[in-house]
Amino acid sequence: MPDEPDHPPANTAPGVEQKVPALVATHVERSFGALRAIRDVSLSVAAGERRAIIGPNGAGKTTFFNTICGDHPPTGGSIHLFGEDITSLKPHRRARMGIGRTYQSSLLFTGLTVLENLYLAVRGAMPNRLSLWKASRGDAALSKARLLAQQVRVDNILEARIDAISHGQRRQVEVGMALAANPRLLMLDEPAAGLSAGERPELVKLIRDLPRDLTLILIEHDMDVALPHSDIVTVMKDGEIVVENTPDRIVDDPVVQAIYLGGALA
Numbered sequence: 001m002p003d004e005p006d007h008p009p010a011n012t013a014p015g016v017e018q019k020v021p022a023l024v025a026t027h028v029e030r031s032f033g034a035l036r037a038i039r040d041v042s043l044s045v046a047a048g049e050r051r052a053i054i055g056p057n058g059a060g061k062t063t064f065f066n067t068i069c070g071d072h073p074p075t076g077g078s079i080h081l082f083g084e085d086i087t088s089l090k091p092h093r094r095a096r097m098g099i100g101r102t103y104q105s106s107l108l109f110t111g112l113t114v115l116e117n118l119y120l121a122v123r124g125a126m127p128n129r130l131s132l133w134k135a136s137r138g139d140a141a142l143s144k145a146r147l148l149a150q151q152v153r154v155d156n157i158l159e160a161r162i163d164a165i166s167h168g169q170r171r172q173v174e175v176g177m178a179l180a181a182n183p184r185l186l187m188l189d190e191p192a193a194g195l196s197a198g199e200r201p202e203l204v205k206l207i208r209d210l211p212r213d214l215t216l217i218l219i220e221h222d223m224d225v226a227l228p229h230s231d232i233v234t235v236m237k238d239g240e241i242v243v244e245n246t247p248d249r250i251v252d253d254p255v256v257q258a259i260y261l262g263g264a265l266a
């Protein structure tokens, strides 16, 4: 009689659906000339998971984001999005497959209103985005832009120009624009950077209230923003992943404490 396995393979249990991970990075590398900005980065983010990526300046966090979005595709390794290999795809193809992101530096049109920025993002995500357009009553894109404004809590300043609103409100608009194409994976690059203490709670609420089936990856220096709403925290340093753990354990991790010199995470 053959040996019984200790436990059946997880994917054979009747009635148990195995979810494909939202993102799988396998031995990802990215070099800029002789500089290896990230090296041998492997991680798996489950569908619906909220993942924070933290680490000191220059650790490679944004570069890793850029390999996922395609702005700086990997120079080694592979990336799969919901089971599909996206390693060599152009950024717009990846966006159409469900990746939305924000950037550290703002990409807003400062001379336009909040609603106009959101409207352009919605139009930009549509297949006929290059056609001539003029917003009109009954325009589905306009309705969608208004819904996004509600979702990111800027519906009270729809007609305000971007250059007249607060930094925190701009960040909220940016999240709304990243949501315009109904992403399955949302990537936020330091959404709380530069926000005042008074502005942060609004952003935290916004992140907390994002739909739970939306997979979220967040780069963040502010632990009050990064930790409370993360399922897993990944710590990067010198282009590599050095620790991965739950938020409650990450603060006590000796490697993490050494990196932050007992300061930023205390």
Ligand SMILES: Nc1ncnc2c1ncn2[C@@H]1O[C@H](COP(=O)(O)OP(=O)(O)OP(=O)(O)O)[C@@H](O)[C@H]1O
Residues within 6 Å of the ligand: 032, 035, 037, 055, 056, 057, 058, 059, 060, 061, 062, 063, 064
């Ligand atoms: N386009 C680029 N060309 C050359 N070097 C780059 C480029 N982008 C990033 N780097 C380098 O790669 C390394 C990692 O930078 P990266 O911005 O990914 O770090 P980070 O962890 O996001 O830092 P920060 O928290 O300061 O944003 C740094 O040495 C940086 O100078």
